[in-house]
Amino acid sequence: MSGDSNGHGAHEPSFWRKYVFSVDHKVIGLQYMMTAMSFLMVGFALMLLMRWQLAWPGAPIPFFGRLFPPDLAPNGVMSGEFYNSLGAMHGTIMVFLGVVPLAVGAYGNYLLPLQIGAPDMAFPRLNMASYWLFLGGGLLMLSSFMMPGGAAQSGWTSYPPLSIINPGQTVWLFSMVLIITSSLLGSINFLVTAMNMRAPGMSLWRLPVFCWAQMVTSVLLLLAFPPLEAAAFLQVMDRVFHTSFYMPKGLVVLGHVSTVSGGGQPLLWEHLFWFLAHPEVYVLVLPPMGIVAEIIANNTRKPLHGYKTIVVSMISIGVMSFLVWAHHMFISGMSPALSNFFLVTTMIISVPSVAILTCLIFSLKGGSIRFTTPMLYALAFLPLFGIGGLTGLPLGLTVTDIYLHDTYYVIGHFHFVVVTGSILALLGGTYHWFPKWFGRKMNDTLGKVHFWGSVVCMIGVFGPMFPMGLAGASRRLYDPTAQVHNLIVQPLNVVSTVFAYGLFLFQLPFIWNFFHSMFRGEKTEENPWHATTLEWACPSPPPHGNFDKTPRVHRGPYEYSAPGRKTDYWMQTDPA
Amino acid sequence: MITTAMDNPDTHSGVSNAKLGVWLFLCSEIMLFATLFTSYIVLRTGASSWPWGWDALNVPLGTLNTAILISSSVTIVMAYARAYDKDVKGFRLWMGLTLLLSFAFLVVKGFEYHGEFAKGIWPSTSLFYACYFTLTGLHGIHILGGIVVNSSLLYMSFKKEHWDNPLFLGRVEGAGLYWHFVDIVWIFLFPALYLL
Structure with a gap:
């Protein structure tokens, strides 16, 4: 519906419009893919550093040890605080910036519209906004290593009261809010696309399993992420405005009784966090x-x-x-x-x-x-x-x-x-x-x-x-x-x-x-694997707008080796 | 594989993209506020002492704000009805009124906050005030979001091209749905914080 205002026209867009600030779901999908794979490598690299410390505790990290500032790794030996930061950031990056954006942002974005026979997502500009929010959140998360106080140190689960006392957590919370917002916009977009943009004949029971998986995933993201957003909000309040949603009364930190008013419940965070993180x-x-x-x-x-x-x-x-x-x-x-x-x-x-x-x-x-x-x-x-x-x-x-x-x-x-x-x-x-x-x-x-x-x-x-x-x-x-x-x-x-x-x-x-x-x-050619689903019924790579004309779907997604046919695959778009 | 009459079933939900999108967004918003309300209940039932809302907060101002918000829900429905009839002037009048009421809500809220700050009450004072400032503050941010959407619709209504666009009415409807939601949140917030 809003697709008509986004110029699936004939004119050639500029380089920036085509590859950087694109509203095309395929370009956005590949942007997600490149970014998410880079984050996977970053998360993996953090773990490689930690693995060195775990195998040979106290030994200086070879080659790279001297590159870190002395407060993180004195004489090339990883400090405990640095180890904690690496652990927290490894988990966060791998889950929220690596695997989910790759599985949903990249694959979902690229393939869902193609597999249902749609020219694009239901809201292409919202799609672009999702990507840029995700990138912003991700870069903010990475930059926290360079900020005063360093990166978050309380694990990807951020249990209070530790997470409220430890430095670095506020940046973590703000980047999570950006990432969560990106996921929410994305999941709305996916669901509307899957419900409304299917090609004629593509009933729900003809959707490939991959589309179903993306739909269920979107529902999970839509309903499970807001509780974490709320929980993160309360943690921000605890850290910035010194409320005590998660702080019990009379907590002793480093030998001093905490001055917060108290009365809160650390367990509340665990419940809210896992209410998201298990669907996650x-x-x-x-x-x-x-x-x-x-x-x-x-x-x-x-x-x-x-x-x-x-x-x-x-x-x-x-x-x-x-x-x-x-x-x-x-x-x-x-x-x-x-x-x-x-x-x-x-x-x-x-x-x-x-x-x-x-x-x-x-x-x-x-x-x-x-x-x-x-x-x-x-x-x-x-x-x-x-x-x-x-x-x-x-x-x-x-x-x-x-x-x-x-x-x-x-x-x-x-x-x-x-x-x-x-x-x-x-x-x-x-x-x-x-x-x-x-x-x-x-x-x-x-x-x-x-x-x-x-x-x-x-x-x-x-x-x-x-x-x-x-x-x-x-x-x-x-x-x-x-x-x-x-x-x-x-x-x-x-x-x-x-x-x-x-x-x-x-x-x-x-x-x-x-x-x-x-x-x-x-x-x-366009269908090298002799597959049946719709994404193989358009050119490789598909042009802007995907299909020359709206495809018509005639059968289920996996009609392989149907008896009495010359080829062993029967595409969803084949009239007979 | 026989081709049957099922070959071309209706594949559309019958609801426009924008409307479905707004509804899904509201689902996520419900989860957001449901979480906050649940946390409020958990914290309150677990607390050793909890003040009565009418002792701690300014109930008359809260009641005034409730009246203002409910009126604004009426005016935005009128604005939608005027937009439906393509009555440009009527739409501007009712949408303008809605905006006026939303600003009035924020002004009253500002007086309320000011009264508390003057008494030296901050979010860190007690868990009760932490809940109060966080919940009403987040609700206030949602009011601000509504003001942005509604004023952009008012701005758009001054250009003829938007009235020719079939999507415009859908946008007004979406904004109305959102505004009602913000209103409903307040209907729950007001008794939970001020009266119970």
């Missing part, structure tokens, strides 16, 4: 699941097993994800009766997740699988995400969680979910849709090197964390050797660190492959 986990997971579903259907050359089951499961995950948040808080001191409620809901929400994974595994059955590079990623996703999911169950049960809480086991669990799950799928998606974005293919050999190297290294980094956690090693320790019971598993920290550096090295072929293939890659 599904924001991290659902779009990658959608990507994996697309890749699997395309490369098994048969319809997805249980399309409706997958969609209904995604919707029930979306609903249920609002009812499980306090399983992050079993040992926080909240009422045990509440713990039982959240234990039950947590067990229930694992059912639809398992249903999706089972459908995806059954989709492989009887297919003539093409082992293309994206398919390798999708196939690796299935067992590795499975490990991530199943290791979560002991954390959802109160009895086992009391022991495992805040150990390395937790870190291993959610990194298997997000890294070998989400990030692996997002990388696979890059290989899958690269021909659509740039009209060229990425190099397969380099892709396979990247794949095997990354998968082995990811398992090497996060695998050792399970035995470490079971042995009782706490997370967030600046010097793990300071506790005697950690010494026995300290060699595993070294293993983890070595694999982390390996993981970094194996990203280099990907980076080279990405940029080299953008200009020099093998040219492809």
Whole structure:
């Protein structure tokens, strides 16, 4: 509707309008992609520094140690405050500036309008505003390292009263407000686009799984982020105006009784934070699941097993994800009766997740699988995400969680979910849709090197964390050797660190492959994978406005190997 | 795969993009204020002592502001009705009145805040005043946002091109929806803070 005022005209826009301040969902999608991938690298780099300290506590950081100001790293040895900042910023950057913008901002923005047959988003200028708010929030977050007091030090979860006493937190809060606003505008845009802009014939049950995943994700972002915004607002009040929403009475800080009026509840923040952050986990997971579903259907050359089951499961995950948040808080001191409620809901929400994974595994059955590079990623996703999911169950049960809480086991669990799950799928998606974005293919050999190297290294980094956690090693320790019971598993920290550096090295072929293939890659036609969905029914890369004329949709998204047809794929747009 | 009559179902929600967008935005706003109200309840029930609103706050000014806001909801509906009939002058009159009332609300609010500051009361004084200043302050920011939207619509109404644009009426409606929402938030805020 508002698309008519945004000039899908014939005139050639200027360079700035075309590539920088663009309202085209495809350009914005790629902007999100480049920015989010850069943030992923930054977040990864922060972790590489931390891993050095964890493996060899107190040893000067080689090469880079001397580059840091002496208050952060005296004589090249990381200080405790710097370690805390790195930890807080690693989590924040990876979740809010890396994976979510990549999964939703980049993939969703680029593919959702194409897959539903729309010329653009419902509100293109709002879309541009979302990106610039996100970039502003991200840069502000990064700049906090250079500000007086340094970056936030209270973990990505920012639990009070620590977060209200520690320096650096105010900038964190303000950048979060920008990022949250960007997400809210984006999710409104996605939902309106998906509800109103579908091509004729594209009923809801003909939407590709990826679109459903984006829709559910948008609902989660729309309804779960405002509580964090409100919670952040209260924390800003506590920090700037010295209110005590989260400050109890008579708190003693560094030997002095705090002067705030008191009466607030630190636990309130935990509830509000996890009310966002648990749905946020599904924001991290659902779009990658959608990507994996697309890749699997395309490369098994048969319809997805249980399309409706997958969609209904995604919707029930979306609903249920609002009812499980306090399983992050079993040992926080909240009422045990509440713990039982959240234990039950947590067990229930694992059912639809398992249903999706089972459908995806059954989709492989009887297919003539093409082992293309994206398919390798999708196939690796299935067992590795499975490990991530199943290791979560002991954390959802109160009895086992009391022991495992805040150990390395937790870190291993959610990194298997997000890294070998989400990030692996997002990388696979890059290989899958690269021909659509740039009209060229990425190099397969380099892709396979990247794949095997990354998968082995990811398992090497996060695998050792399970035995470490079971042995009782706490997370967030600046010097793990300071506790005697950690010494026995300290060699595993070294293993983890070595694999982390390996993981970094194996990203280099990907980076080279990405940029080299953008200009020099093998040219492809508009549908190189012989896929069925609408994004493959327009030129690669699609022009401004996407389709020459509005496509008509005649069938469901995964009509592969339909009997009695010459080709083994039947596009949604084929009249017959 | 047989082609059926289902081949071309209606795929549109029947609600315009702008209206659907405003409604979704309001959903997120509901979550925002619901969180704040929930926090208020949690903090209040957990507190060892809590003042009665009518002892601590200026109830007459609050009542006046409630009347002002409810009137402004009426005037913005009138503005929409005038815009619907393409009555340019009527629209300007009612939208102008709405803006006047919104400014009046902020002025009254300013007097109220001033009275508290003069007594040496700040957000840091107690948890009650922290809730009071935060909730009413955030609501005030929403009023400011509404003033920006409404005055830009008033400005647009002076140009003929906007009256020819079919989207204009939708924008007025969207602004009306938002304004009603801000009003409803106050209807909850007023008793929660001043009366209970």
